Amino acid sequence: MAEEKTTQEPADEDRFAGIDPVTGAARSDGKEHLDFATAVLLLGVSIFSVILAYGYYVSSGKVFYASPGLMPVIIAGGVFLLALSLLVQSLKGSSVKERAGQVCEAIPRGLKSKRFLNSSAALGMFWVYIFILLEFLPFWLASLSLLFAVFAYLKASSLIKCIIIAGCSIGGIVLLFQVAFRVPLP
Amino acid sequence: MSALNYISMALDVVVSPVGVVSLFLSVLLGLIFGMLPGLTATMAVALLTGLTYSFDGPLAVLILIGVYIGAISGGCQSAVLLNIPGTPASAATAVEGYPLARQGKAGLAIFVSNASSFSGTMLGIVCVVLFTPLLTRAALKFNSQEMFLLTVFGIxxxxxxxxxxxxxxxxxxxxxxxxFSQVGLDTVNSMARYSFGIINLTAGISLLPVMIGLFGFPEIVDAFNPESRTIIPVSKFRIKEGFAVLRRNIVNVVRSAILGVTMGAIPGVGEDTGGWLSYWAEKRSSKKTGWGKGEIDGVVSSETGNNAAVGGAIIPVLSLAIPGSAPAAVLLAAFWMHGYRPGPLLMQDTPEFLYYVVVFMVFSAFMMWLLASNISRFTVKILQIKNEILMPIIFVCCVIGAFVVSNRMFDVKLMFAFGILGIVMRQLKYPAAPFLLGIILGNMADENLRRALILNKGSIASFFTRPISLFFIVFILALLVPQFPIAAKLVKGIKQRRRKKS
Structure with a gap:
């Protein structure tokens, strides 16, 4: 029902429940269990931030309004309130137990999904490039290795073409950044 | 000497062979800097400040203004084509521009962005000429209370x-x-916050690694998923169509330019907020429903707004020697280096300087439009490259962009961390743009709130007694309160009671 309503005139009863008053878009996206998990995490983060911020206030020895703890407390307080609001929204028509169960079910399902595995492969390659290759190899060699490995993994083209494209790209990048603009490279 | 003499002196500089070549190269360099993720307008102006050290004053000013205008305009191309804003000022453009590119309308989106950038710059120049004294007075009414509330309002x-x-x-x-903006030494007492003993974190979190990580990383990682590896067709568009969009958006352009100039004129606010506020104003006034899915009017408003802010940012530089944005701050330093002393005594000491700036801005805007329109014929072809080839190359550029901020690998690692956060946020449907704006405005909010409270001995009364401040409070509450369930129930209850009564 909510999706059918028009943008210009959301019904009064839906104005604050399922329809955004500005855009008129539907709020429910079928991922309430994820919102629930995020809200719980954010509540924890905000409480932790407030505790740390209080520590800054105490150790600065200044009045609260002039202390370095003031702004973090306000921001973390804001996050707490917003997370609470998200939590309440995510629990509409459900219970904490039900949502927790849905989160527990969603985690193994998500970990097995193709999208997650593909993204993990990308992150793994980029991690190796940033934390290992760039630390020990010159920039051009590390980048050439990365590009070739990624092109080959994604089967972007034949191996020879992959080498040529990777070489030309790195050559172009070095020429543009290091030679033309004199930008220091990693 | 009269104004006409000064204008003719400025024209002599621009139309000389050296002037034309310098303008062409500086605007082109600015466009390239703006286009490449990680290279900012500030960096471009700073780089050319050093290179123009030995040049004649007027020629150096022409080059610096050219590169500034080029860089702010160039950011829209990567925002539209790759969803990676070339500069933070183009983040609002990506919201509508990238979906347009996905629909095959990249050419139209870039043409409209360029034309809007041009219109924004030109209207900004008109404002520089007409409203410098007025806007300076208005901007000076923004004290710490207003500056703090402006940041909250922006978020x-x-x-x-x-x-x-x-x-x-x-x-x-x-x-x-x-x-996250609170990480590092606080600006008032220099006390380390949320740095957990990591020395690199005490310097704070740099903006660029965050921006590249949040916006660029999810797009790059997406290339590893087969379903996202589609080549987007770029449909041809007629220039007529682009001009029709602009004609339809005349009110939008004028409004966005006024907002952009005003935001630019407020010291510390700058082009980013100019773009966002203009986009917001258009979205609020428009009856269209396709927002966030490729609404071309949004591209017009954000590009006009951020480029008009260039003119706005120059107003306090000229009249008060206070920069309105980060690139304007570097520009001010460059003016000083070349012997010009912007400020209240400008018209007394170097009266020709104001005319130089205005004439150079006009020519830079024309050159920018000419070059950007021609470059875009080639840049839209980026979309024809297979994602599995393009995105890894973009990733290497992003690594360089993150590294050059402070020449340290820590920023590259930071980009990686924020990239993972960006992917998670995208999956959970949390927008990245407010996060970026939070990082940009966080320290400004902290500094101004504490200054306001210290000056008033801890009293918050001044926030409610100043008219502009009160206006912001009412506006912020009107947006925030209805989203909280308790307030929503309260409003519902009141409405139901009213209905029963009637």
């Missing part, structure tokens, strides 16, 4: 705009950005 509207119907998520994103 709230940005969260509202980009959340796709769930403002709470947008605001959470903005507030988390604000929280």
């Amino acid at each position: 709230v509207i940005c969260g509202n705009l980009t959340s796709g119907g769930r403002p709470v998520k947008g605001w959470i994103s903005g507030f988390i950005g604000l929280l």
Whole structure:
């Protein structure tokens, strides 16, 4: 029902429940269990931030309004309130137990999904490039290795073409950044 | 000497062979800097400040203004084509521009962005000439209270705009950005916050690694998923179509330019907020429903707004020697280096300087439009490259962009960390733009709030007794309160009671 309503005139009863008053878009996206998990995490983060911020206030020895703890407390307080609001929204028509169960079910399902595995492969390659290759190899060699490995993994083209494209790209990048603009490279 | 003499002196500089070549190269360099993720307008102006050290004053000013205008305009191309804003000022353009590119309308989107950038710059120049004294007076009314509330207002509207119907998520994103901006030494007492003993974190979190990580990383990682590896067809468009969009948006352009100039004129606010506020104003006034899915009017408003802010940012530089934005601050330093002393005594000491700036801005704007329109014929071809080839190359550029901020690998690692956060946020449908704005505005909010409270001995009364401040409070509350369930129930109850009575 909510999706059918028009943008210009959301019904009064839906104005604050399922329809955004500005855009008129539907709020429910079928991922309430994820919102629930995020809200719980954010509540924890905000409480932790407030505790740390209080520590800054105490150790600065200044009045609260002039202390370095003031702004973090306000921001973390804001996050707490917003997370609470998200939590309440995510629990509409459900219970904490039900949502927790849905989160527990969603985690193994998500970990097995193709999208997650593909993204993990990308992150793994980029991690190796940033934390290992760039630390020990010159920039051009590390980048050439990365590009070739990624092109080959994604089967972007034949191996020879992959080498040529990777070489030309790195050559172009070095020429543009290091030679033309004199930008220091990693 | 009369104004006409000064204008003719400025024209002599621009139309000389050296002037034309310098203008061409500086605007082109600015466009390239703006286009490449990680290279900013500030960096471009700073780089050319050093290179123009030995040049004649007027020629150096021409080059610096050219590169500034080029860089702010160039950011729209990568925002539209790759969803990676070339400069933070183009983040609002990506919201509508990238979906347009996905629909095959990249050419139209870039043409309209360039034309809007041109219009914004030109209207900004008109404002420089007409309203410098007036806007300077208005900008000076913004004290610490207003500056603090302006940052909150920025986060709230940005969260509202980009959340796709769930403002709470947008605001959470903005507030988390604000929280991250608190990392490092605080600006008043230099006390380390949230740095957990990591020395690199005491310097704070740099903006560029965050921007590249949040916006670029998810796009790059997406290339590893077969379903996203589609080549987007770029449909041809007629220039007529682009001009028709602009004709339809005349009110939008004028409004966005006024907002952009005003935001630019407020010291410390700058082009980013100019773009966002203009986009917000257009979205609020428009009856269209396709926002966030490729609404061309949004591209017009954000590009006009951020480029008009260039003119706005120059107003306080000229009249008060206070920069309105980061690139304007570097520009001010460059003016000083070349012997010009902007400020209240400008018209007395170097009266020709104001005319130089205005004439150079006009020519730079024309050159920018000419070059950007021609470059875009080639840049749209980027979309024809297979994602699995393009995105890894973009990733290497992003690594360089993150590295060059402070020449340290820590920023590259930071980009990686924020990239993972960006992917998670995208999956959970949290917009990245408010997060970025939070990082940009966080320290400004902290500094101004504490200054306001210290000056008033801890009293918050001054926030409610100043008219502009009160206006912001009412506006922020009107946006925030209805989203909280208790307030929503209260409003519902009141309405039901009214209905029963009637």
